[in-house]
Amino acid sequence: MIKHALILSTIASMALFANDEIDELKKQIAQLQQHLSAIEQTQKLNAQKELNDKVAAVNRSGSSFNQSAFLPDMSFILDTSAVSRNMKNSDYETYSMPGFTEAPTDGEEPEIPFNKDRGFNFNYAEVALHSVVDPYFDADVIFHIRSDALEIEEAFVTTRELPYGLRVKAGKFRSGFGRINAIHQHAWNFTSQPLVYEALIGVEGINSAGIQMQWIAPTDTYLMIGAEAMQKLTPESPNEENNLYIGYIKSSVDVGDTSILGGVSLAHSKYFEDETASIINDSDIYGLELTIKTFLDSYSSITLQSELLSRTQKTATGDVTQAGMYGELVYKINTNYSTGVRYDSLYKNLYNQPDDLKRYTAILEYKPFEFSKIRLQFTHDKSKEFNGKRNDINEVLLGITIEAGAHGAHAF
Amino acid sequence: MKITVLITMLLSVALFAKVNVAATYNYLGEITKEVGGNNVKVVVLASPKFDPHFIVPKPSLLPKIHNADMLVLNGAGVEIGWLPPLLKRANNSHVISGAIGFVDASLVINLLDKPMSVSRAYGDVHPEGNPHFSLDPHNIIPIAMLIAKKLQAIDSKNSDKYQSNLDGFISKWNSFLTQFDADMQECKTKKVVQYHELYRYILGRYNIGSIGTVEPLPGVSPSSKHTIELINKMKENGVNIIMQDVYHERKTAKFIASKSNSKVRIIPHDVGSVDGADSLENLYNIIRDRLCH
Numbered sequence: 001m002i003k004h005a006l007i008l009s010t011i012a013s014m015a016l017f018a019n020d021e022i023d024e025l026k027k028q029i030a031q032l033q034q035h036l037s038a039i040e041q042t043q044k045l046n047a048q049k050e051l052n053d054k055v056a057a058v059n060r061s062g063s064s065f066n067q068s069a070f071l072p073d074m075s076f077i078l079d080t081s082a083v084s085r086n087m088k089n090s091d092y093e094t095y096s097m098p099g100f101t102e103a104p105t106d107g108e109e110p111e112i113p114f115n116k117d118r119g120f121n122f123n124y125a126e127v128a129l130h131s132v133v134d135p136y137f138d139a140d141v142i143f144h145i146r147s148d149a150l151e152i153e154e155a156f157v158t159t160r161e162l163p164y165g166l167r168v169k170a171g172k173f174r175s176g177f178g179r180i181n182a183i184h185q186h187a188w189n190f191t192s193q194p195l196v197y198e199a200l201i202g203v204e205g206i207n208s209a210g211i212q213m214q215w216i217a218p219t220d221t222y223l224m225i226g227a228e229a230m231q232k233l234t235p236e237s238p239n240e241e242n243n244l245y246i247g248y249i250k251s252s253v254d255v256g257d258t259s260i261l262g263g264v265s266l267a268h269s270k271y272f273e274d275e276t277a278s279i280i281n282d283s284d285i286y287g288l289e290l291t292i293k294t295f296l297d298s299y300s301s302i303t304l305q306s307e308l309l310s311r312t313q314k315t316a317t318g319d320v321t322q323a324g325m326y327g328e329l330v331y332k333i334n335t336n337y338s339t340g341v342r343y344d345s346l347y348k349n350l351y352n353q354p355d356d357l358k359r360y361t362a363i364l365e366y367k368p369f370e371f372s373k374i375r376l377q378f379t380h381d382k383s384k385e386f387n388g389k390r391n392d393i394n395e396v397l398l399g400i401t402i403e404a405g406a407h408g409a410h411a412f
Numbered sequence: 413m414k415i416t417v418l419i420t421m422l423l424s425v426a427l428f429a430k431v432n433v434a435a436t437y438n439y440l441g442e443i444t445k446e447v448g449g450n451n452v453k454v455v456v457l458a459s460p461k462f463d464p465h466f467i468v469p470k471p472s473l474l475p476k477i478h479n480a481d482m483l484v485l486n487g488a489g490v491e492i493g494w495l496p497p498l499l500k501r502a503n504n505s506h507v508i509s510g511a512i513g514f515v516d517a518s519l520v521i522n523l524l525d526k527p528m529s530v531s532r533a534y535g536d537v538h539p540e541g542n543p544h545f546s547l548d549p550h551n552i553i554p555i556a557m558l559i560a561k562k563l564q565a566i567d568s569k570n571s572d573k574y575q576s577n578l579d580g581f582i583s584k585w586n587s588f589l590t591q592f593d594a595d596m597q598e599c600k601t602k603k604v605v606q607y608h609e610l611y612r613y614i615l616g617r618y619n620i621g622s623i624g625t626v627e628p629l630p631g632v633s634p635s636s637k638h639t640i641e642l643i644n645k646m647k648e649n650g651v652n653i654i655m656q657d658v659y660h661e662r663k664t665a666k667f668i669a670s671k672s673n674s675k676v677r678i679i680p681h682d683v684g685s686v687d688g689a690d691s692l693e694n695l696y697n698i699i700r701d702r703l704c705h
Binding site: 132135138158160161162163165166167214215216217218219220221222223224250252253254259261293295297298299301334335336369370371404408409410411412 | 461462463466468469470471472474475478479492493494496497498500501502503504505508510532535536631632633659660661
């Protein structure tokens with residue numbers, strides 16, 4: 001009986017205490033709820049205030065459609081020079097390279113793109129734009145502005161995401177044929193184009209509308225194969241249909257601090273046999289290139305670069321082959337100075353034409369900084385004919401070239 | 413039977429296939445090796461002997477980028493003179509800017525000396541700030557974390573492995589830092605001159621005063637006027653150490669040293685720049701020894 005009573009009272013007291021604890025907890029919960037709603041209230045007020053401030057701050061908006069973050073990279077390049085030459089301008093403009101190029105006929109503008117005049121030359125201003133278009137394409141446009149013309153030097157799209165090491169370029173562009181063709185004048189080691197390019201291809205180089213595909217082999221050694229279909233070889237080429245096909249293979253290895261880059265190229269095209277007969281025939285240009293560059297330190301290097309071009313044209317009387325080469329040695333002394341010599345030779349010509357057309361060029365370049373260069377160039381030219389007579393040209397050129405703005409770094 | 417063997421071989425090749433990582437500089441390659449362990453194969457593009465700004469975009473570097481699953485770069489503009497033309501020609505969409513495999517270390521660093529205004533009139537300024545953050549050993553861990561995160565994204569099946577490599581590296585590096593920070597205390601009162609603002613981050617970290625640079629403007633060769641001003645400034649401030657990198661000419665620094673009673677110290681900027689700097693730890697240890705003793 002007592003036991004029962006004890007147990008009952010224990011249970012009753014437990015229930016009592018438990019009730020007390022629960023009341024306590026309930027109180028605490030109520031307090032916490034109060035806290036929470038107070039915090040929530042403050043937050044609400046703050047948010048409301050922020051919103052009010054935000055709305056109040058908006059007066060007029062002119063920047064809703066601002067796209068300046070998407071502006072393309074833009075740069076401009078200027079090239080100007082002073083030239084001293086042992087020939088009057090009116091005589092110089094009549095030059096030809098016997099067997100290779102013809103003198104301009106009466107009334108025709110001479111095709112000399114750079115440093116034509118004795119005295120001062122403003123060669124060109126270039127505006128280069130580059131932008132990522134979307135996840136799939138990059139785009140580049142280069143406007144070439146001369147005193148009397150605005151030309152589109154290049155304008156092309158390039159793929160970003162093709163698989164299997166492929167990249168396709170389409171538009172108007174400089175062909176990847178040979179070593180120097182794709183490089184713009186302002187990045188050449190000398191201010192003048194190698195003779196063999198002017199003689200066999202033309203002053204513009206291979207630059208036409210077309211499509212290019214380049215493939216990089218998944219090997220440890222660099223191996224690149226390129227194929228291009230383009231509209232035409234030169235502005236004068238026949239244009240009834242696209243008629244220029246180009247292919248090249250390039251590879252490179254390093255030996256210590258020396259890089260060796262070599263390649264073979266082929267450009268197959270149609271050309272006019274002669275204007276009177278209007279015969280269109282095939283022409284093949286073969287190119288061999290070799291560049292050896294030794295790095296002496298971060299700022300100093302020795303570069304040996306050479307190209308050999310050979311052109312075979314089919315004529316009514318059989319194949320005719322003409323060829324030439326250039327070799328240059330450039331010593332980059334430090335960040336500021338470099339110097340170089342170049343030898344040009346057109347050594348194979350039509351059977352009754354001279355095959356001793358040569359030119360010697362020496363250059364001294366001073367770069368105050370990466371984006372400007374002042375060049376002093378000496379030329380002794382034995383490749384030209386004026387009014388039907390061969391004459392040697394001696395020329396001294398002082399030029400300045402600048403690259404300003406957002407200009408992408410140059411390739412090797 | 414033959415087929416089974418062949419299939420097993422092919423599968424095992426796939427299983428053991430490593431993540432190919434191209435790193436622009438040696439120190440990034442070293443961090444990647446620590447985090448990637450046996451699961452990555454690392455190639456480094458730039459030679460540590462040369463000026464990191466002026467690496468030549470040699471065609472032989474193209475296959476290294478072409479074959480990479482991931483490209484780790486310093487960023488903040490150091491590679492702008494040589495990496496973009498390579499990336500353009502390497503035809504590898506996995507590592508172009510914007511791809512998951514494009515890993516810019518500068519994005520996890522608080523860059524110092526971000527210029528208020530930018531003009532080429534001030535020489536080779538980096539609009540992003542000073543990009544030579546690798547010379548502060550405290551910046552290594554964030555980079556390791558970023559590399560680990562990217563490796564986990566690219567090679568998710570080895571995610572745990574990368575995490576444990578990272579954890580191991582972080583604890584190892586933290587104990588290195590404790591010792592290094594203690595060692596650097598004795599260096600605090602030093603005042604130095606640098607050739608270029610290359611050592612900005614380590615000098616700032618340990619409160620070492622940098623009084624000036626041998627070059628008058630970033631990327632501009634020394635001039636006699638600036639050199640004379642610098643010598644006077646060094647005498648006024650009692651500077652006795654000229655921090656010279658491995659790749660610039662040393663003539664000017666030696667001349668300044670002879671006129672200002674100071675010493676030229678060749679300070680490495682990357683793993684492998686000088687003999688003995690064969691690991692991350694040794695790189696910083698050599699910097700400490702040459703700077704403080």
